[in-house]
Amino acid sequence: MRPTRLPPVLPAIHVCAGLVALSCLASVLWTGLEDRPVALAFGALVTLGELTRRTATEAREAAPLGTAGALAYALLGEDAGRPAQHGVAQTVTVVLAASLLGSVPHIARGGGPVLDQVARRVLTVAFAAVCFQPLSSQGVFRDWGGPARALLLLALLAVTALCDAVLAAAPAHARTGWPFGPLLREELRGMVGITSAVCATGAVMALAVAVAGLWALPVFSVPLLLTQLSYRRYAAVRATYRQTIASLARATEIAGYTPAGHARRVAELGVAVGRDLGLTGPELTVLEYAALMHDIGQLSLVDPVPAGATAGLPAAQQRRIALLGGAVVRQTGVDAAVAVVVESQADPCREQPVAARIVRAVNAYEEKARDAGPQGALTALEELRLATAGDYAPEVVESLARVLSRGRPGLSDPARAG
Numbered sequence: 001m002r003p004t005r006l007p008p009v010l011p012a013i014h015v016c017a018g019l020v021a022l023s024c025l026a027s028v029l030w031t032g033l034e035d036r037p038v039a040l041a042f043g044a045l046v047t048l049g050e051l052t053r054r055t056a057t058e059a060r061e062a063a064p065l066g067t068a069g070a071l072a073y074a075l076l077g078e079d080a081g082r083p084a085q086h087g088v089a090q091t092v093t094v095v096l097a098a099s100l101l102g103s104v105p106h107i108a109r110g111g112g113p114v115l116d117q118v119a120r121r122v123l124t125v126a127f128a129a130v131c132f133q134p135l136s137s138q139g140v141f142r143d144w145g146g147p148a149r150a151l152l153l154l155a156l157l158a159v160t161a162l163c164d165a166v167l168a169a170a171p172a173h174a175r176t177g178w179p180f181g182p183l184l185r186e187e188l189r190g191m192v193g194i195t196s197a198v199c200a201t202g203a204v205m206a207l208a209v210a211v212a213g214l215w216a217l218p219v220f221s222v223p224l225l226l227t228q229l230s231y232r233r234y235a236a237v238r239a240t241y242r243q244t245i246a247s248l249a250r251a252t253e254i255a256g257y258t259p260a261g262h263a264r265r266v267a268e269l270g271v272a273v274g275r276d277l278g279l280t281g282p283e284l285t286v287l288e289y290a291a292l293m294h295d296i297g298q299l300s301l302v303d304p305v306p307a308g309a310t311a312g313l314p315a316a317q318q319r320r321i322a323l324l325g326g327a328v329v330r331q332t333g334v335d336a337a338v339a340v341v342v343e344s345q346a347d348p349c350r351e352q353p354v355a356a357r358i359v360r361a362v363n364a365y366e367e368k369a370r371d372a373g374p375q376g377a378l379t380a381l382e383e384l385r386l387a388t389a390g391d392y393a394p395e396v397v398e399s400l401a402r403v404l405s406r407g408r409p410g411l412s413d414p415a416r417a418g
Helices: 009-031 036-051 064-074 088-102 104-108 115-137 146-176 180-212 216-249 262-276 281-292 296-300 315-332 336-344 354-370 376-386 394-405
Strands: none
Touching: 009 088, 009 115, 009 146, 036 064, 036 088, 036 216, 064 088, 064 115, 064 180, 064 216, 088 104, 088 115, 115 146, 146 180, 180 216, 180 281, 216 262, 216 281, 262 281, 262 354, 262 394, 281 336, 281 354, 296 315, 315 336, 336 354, 354 376, 354 394, 376 394
């Protein structure tokens, strides 16, 4: 497998964000800080948002309060009826300084924001401020009524969110090679959830401060903090649910039906293939759960399959194990879509859902590669390619080859697995 190189889009984003941050900082140092109470208030809000940042890596909006405060400051035109004096440079400088300050405890614990997150924050805030602050300082929006001003802010936030989605999808595409279109669609689909709430809160904060002053900030921060607390509980429930599924999947390993780590390796490699093929978040979740539990039907067998290798069994026996596995999954209360994938993994290829095609191909690859020595991966891929199209979907096999060729460190090597 060839070593991965840093894609050029990543240094470009980082360099662009660094240049923006340095130029804004130099401008503020030269001209001084305007509207210090306003700057301190919004800086404190962004810092609080970073201090309450969620550390889960899968979180789309890890610091919703900090993001809402940063966007509100970028779109702030008045403070209690008085025109705001800060500009684009001060907006970016205050947000960046507050973000770094609030990240200190996370960095001390080894969980601080990565460079991609800092670059996204700088560029999105700079974009929103550039779109709004110059026109606001010239009094263009002074005569705009309440509904018109609200619609303007929401439109600017929508465009800013689109830019943020591109900045999130581009590095992921560059690092992993997954298709850019599905990654961008997944980011845009996430805006329907907490991202839309964050943007709406940012707009409301900017409008409220323009009328009532800085006292509006704590009032509108409380609902977002409570929402974040509820989301944490929901995320904890989801994590427990996933751990329960992983424990059920290990039952075949504990009973000696399958090798240790087999289900986990099939799941992580299957999810990587699913991403390469453009599956969405919910589809990837179903795929992961089905891959973890794809062998659970073996628990119903009287005589274990040697080494748990089902890929070489007769079609009728594979079908029986798949149906037994689907029945077990349905009894556990897991999503019925997972049971469908488990049941159909032994069906003819053209009749399978995409997730079942992936599980079947990845399971066969893992079984063939783990006992084939140093060249096991190449040998297993060649066997899958030479199989008939009814056994393994060609597009899935080629996607598997692409994923393996990238040499992603997060994927386990079945030839080295114990």
